[in-house]
Amino acid sequence: MADRLAVTFTGLRFPNPFLLSSAPPTESDANIMRAFDAGWGGVVTKTIGLHPVVNVDGPKTKFLRAHPDGQMSMKKRDGSALHSSWNWELISDKALDWWVPRISKIKKAYPDRILVASIMAGSGSDRELEHWQTLAKACQDEGADAFELNLSCPHMDRKDMGSNIGKDQEQISIVTQVVKDVARVPVWAKLTPSTTDIVVEARGAFLGGADAIVSSNTFPSIPLIDPESLEFEMNVDGLVSSGGLGGPAILPQSLAKMAQMTQAFPDGAFSGIGGVSNFGQALSYVLLGCGTVQVCTAAMLDHAIGPNIIKGLLQGLEEFLDRHADKGWKALEDFRGLRRDRVVTHSHIRRPAAKDYHGGHEAAEGYASSRA
DSSP, X not given: OGGGXXXXXXXXXXXXXXXXXXSGGGSSHHHHHHHHHHTOSEEEOOOEESSOOOOOSSOOEEEEEEOTTSOEESSOOTTOEEEEEEEOOOSOSSOHHHHHHHHHHHHXXXXXXXXXXEEEOOOSSHHHHHHHHHHHHHHHHTTOOEEEEEEOOTTOSSTTSTHHHHTOHHHHHHHHHHHHTTOSSOEEEEEOSOSSOHHHHHHHHHHTTOSEEEEOOOEEEOOOBOTTTOSBSSOBTTBOOOEEEESGGGHHHHHHHHHHHXXXXXXXXXXXXXXXXXXXXXXXXXHTTOSEEEEOHHHHTTTTTOHHHHHHHHHHHHHHHHHTGGGTOOSXXXXXXXXXXXXXXXXXXXXXXXXXXXXXXXXXXXXXOOOO
């Protein structure tokens, strides 16, 4: 029965299409192995780099909640609902030498699970491009099954890193090609949603040889200001910088970005990420054309690695296949992309008859009476 949940994505066989994405929960080998024990088909490591990073002196991730009175705050109150996550955590503060033996350890313990190494370096010089290759060779030599190129971190100060590369089609293409030159495993490019037309950046990645596109990373944002204290709800010494907004709030936006790309590249491979906490939400990505789906915020709130989230995703997929067995659907590939072509330009949406049209309003309230 479990075999029908398996998918082949970029040539890799996943026991199921659900991945724990690159984030604080995947910062350690212990958490990654816990995630595999919980049932995740794949895990993407916290982003590994060569340059040491030091995170802010204070909380790195918090959760924004919507309250019954319409207010939003990072403070917990009765009856509140999760709105989003907010973080300004940088890439892994652990060195490549720390990661290398742990990648080997994880793969030896879980040879049938897919471990994706998220990596990041700079651009614009031969030295920085060589850093991408150093990272790639070290990780694949220890058993990493694929690479996810972090071209999307929204809060890197360096102009040649993260989303600063991810807004430049040429640099995306160059970086992807440089990694492909040494890679023996699939290369996925993780793009930033903070761009005018994500199709342009996706094209650059595919031209550089990317095997898949991952989208999207968190959206650039800042915390709210507390109306009582007049301080940012998350700050260090009263100061704040741009961070990344994730979780339920970005689900519709991330789906829109994904729809743009899957329509432009219907034969491309895509891994969807952004706001997923249950199977129905993951299904939206699949129906738009994604072959795998990644989860972050919901898992962080569920014992860090989401044992209940992955259980619900697997159960949801099983039940979905059972409900649609009469259609001949036996696996995810049978319905992947089914609703991709339903997303059209605005001019293709049917308008009502002229006599029923009131400038976009539901009724004619406020309009002057028509005269014969």
